[in-house]
Amino acid sequence: MKQPTQFPPPPPPMTQQNFVQYMQMLEERQRVTLEQQNRFFQELLQQNRVERPENQGVTLSDFQNTKPISFAYAPEPMDAEDWLMDTERKLNTVGCNDRRRESNVPESIVELKRREFESLEQKDNAIMTYVREFSKLSRYAVEEVNTEDKKKKRFLRGLSPQFKVQLRMMRATEFQELVDAAITLEDDFKQLQEEKRKKAKYEPKRYINNKPNMSLSFKPRYNNNNNKNNNSNYY
Template structure:
């Protein structure tokens, strides 16, 4: 690090004398530092920003790697130190092309880029809101630049991933721009939410209220039981104590004849 600092100072002094950009001018552009990235495109973004700032202050090709490497910190700085030590001793200093290639191979691997591209192609709204779907769409679209050649293809891909109730109305419309499409979808989603809210509210108002019996104050839930009101009804009459009346009836003629005949016999 001490050697690199001395080299940067020497470059700044020499370039200042020749009217060229100095390291100080480069640092006044506030170039971002880089340590690690959760998403591969974060590393790609850092590299592109650094390239723009190097071009802005017209840094010489021989100095680009030194200026950019100075902005590597933490794991990224350790990676660059290891990379240089692994090179042959008699090898010349790495140029900008070698630096960008090695940086992308390590922090923007092609396998991860393909994985992100495939994820973008399978992207669907699902249970998310339109805004959440848009955020994920925008994030993954950076890995699928070949699939989105123009804004029309971007519009078609976004509509394709919408849920059925939102995709149908959007297919039959003309969209001036991608932002115009987003505005329409967001309004449609909000309108559907309002309609659903009003429907549930009407259903709740139409239901008959059901109130639970109030528990007297000072009583516990285990000791208190709601009062049950019963309707008194007259007891059913019982035949157990009813007097029995025996009536003597005259025997039927046939029975009398039969009886007298039996006696005679």
């Protein structure tokens, strides 16, 4: 007869003290891993500086070898900031300066994105969606946003009319101040619409009675049936 498989007894439940020690161990392991990664990039950077002449270009393969993280959208600003810092570090690792970065973007793409920026409008999108597109495309039209005044005017020009009029009266001094005011104004507008919706939901509906009032309708002066009966009495 086959003996049943023997399983080891389950581990005892983790106490609060053991849990704290376990978390500390994980944090220490992450710290060591991060230090090793930073040390590796520093050594790679030093090696690049020694082996690569100053006037030699940087290839796309050089950058891809660093395994950069792809990025499209992040709901939290800090996620985008972390990605940007990681990408900047890897670009510096392969020795790619600002001049070389710009040369890697085709002129046709720059012109296409510049035209997209010129025609950018908020339309039915949320303010934050418009802000993200504005920030992304404005990098291809630096001459149109190289001052706070230019950036504010271009931002206002693409806003929906319901926000544009009130924000023009505000006269913000900085672009970020204008963006914050637009977000606040949109939030107030949404709250107002929600209050109207709730009020309309609970208000009694008024029905219009289109039926004619019989008491006011025309009545004949004489009854034809009575007239016939009266006339028959003469015979």
